[in-house]
Amino acid sequence: MSTAMQPLTQRSRQVSNKKMSLMERIYLPAIAKGMMITLKHFFTVKAATVKYPEELRPMSKVYRGMHVLKRDDQGRERCTACGLCAVACPAEAITMVADERKKGEEKLYREEKYASIYEINMLRCIFCGDCEDACPKEAIFLTDRLVPTDYQRRPFVYGKEWLVEPLDPSLRVDVSKRQTPEVLKFKEQRQYSHNR
């Protein structure tokens, strides 16, 4: 016997090729045994599923779901299309087109540059949250909202009409749950006057 045939672990078993007995050959006892186990679980084990959407699973408060592009206190868009989220994105899901703020649009956009087109492909996105980490303007956040399902691919490319939060203060998306003490401490380093 060559050394190549030596077993590497103790777990290997010799397979026997012995003839099955009559009881084994008719299979019925084995089927009955299996059905008994199934029937037992039918009555004892609790359902593993929940009745979504009436019932929701408990979520982590820092759950990474659908993105939101935040507005500031005065309702201006924070995003300046700096492109850092797109660079940080490992799935290359984010694209944007920048534009210059015109006179009279000061109430819409915080800085002289803004994203005229901002798209996230939710099928590419892996919800890692790197875009949120990269954002220097605290504009993009992942939220505990889920991306709705669809039958087509196209609706999963979310534009600004889906991502930017509503102007109405009562409809704003709350991301304060994500601001854990650790996050706030980390963000202390980014306190520049132009970001306040």
Add this chain to the structure above:
Amino acid sequence: MAKVTIDNIEIEVPDGTTILQAARMIGERSKADAYVVPPAMCYHSKLKTSGGYCRTCIVKVTKGSEKDPRPMPKPVASCRTNVMDGMVVENTVNPELIDARNGVVEFLLINHPLDCPICDQAGECHLQDLSYENGKEASRYQFERRTFEPIDIGETIKLHMTRCILCYRCVKVAEQITDGRVHGVINRGDVSEISTYITEAIENDFSGNMIDVCPVGALTDRTFRFASRVWFTNPLDAHRNCDKCSGKAVVWMKGAEVLRVTGRKDMWGEVEEFICNSCRFEKKSSSDWTIEGPRKIDRHSVISQGHYTNKLQQKLLTIAAPNDPGIEPFNFNER
């Protein structure tokens, strides 16, 4: 010839060479030693009398020369100090000097608005690199930053005076490359600013080069304004027959579109050959240019993101077929 030692690395350079140039010669000799080169914001190798303003290139001279071995009492600007035979210079090995340079960078950033997210220079900005290497993560400055009334200096060049660090490079371009200088630094001290003479637009054929020499985002290409972040564009070496300039440039493409045209920069980020305004601002079609190939970008630069090279494949090929003349030998030193 003078023998000079920078950070324990010896090099022999011609008389009249500055310490900065000698350090760059070390870096050019071997890329692994390029770390000894002091950063420079205002010095530009193609512009005469540039340098001596920003103080980021300061070095410590611990031995003046063979004849006079006394150390120099203070850090000196390496771009303006000539080497002497037997000079010993300390740059990265001297913690005190690094501390002094960090202080210089902090001063440069005092009035800088740090609006990198909206600045078109971001990604190729020397001040970004410098503050990444030498800066603090937060400013200690508590006063209002200096601001200016925006000045329109023409359709092709955008001036953001708040970002300016007063390196005077653009003034040297206007003085030495163009035939008539219409802009310069006005006022003094804290309120000094780059401006055109009575807000006169810059219309010289070579005025666009001040965009390339500007180490920060103070002078940017208005035709490229907010068109794309530089790291989403694809830089290609290209040339065209131009009767005014050499026609050798870098075109920054996105898809089939030429978003902007710049001069070619050497390994120190300084323009090799100045190009004319018609090449820079008017030739924005790929049919205007003969593409030579992709521009080599340092892999530490954000511009190189997404531009994959087949280095590993080439390395494996050189190992598999070492004598095949069709395969370029893999150079481990290169980047």
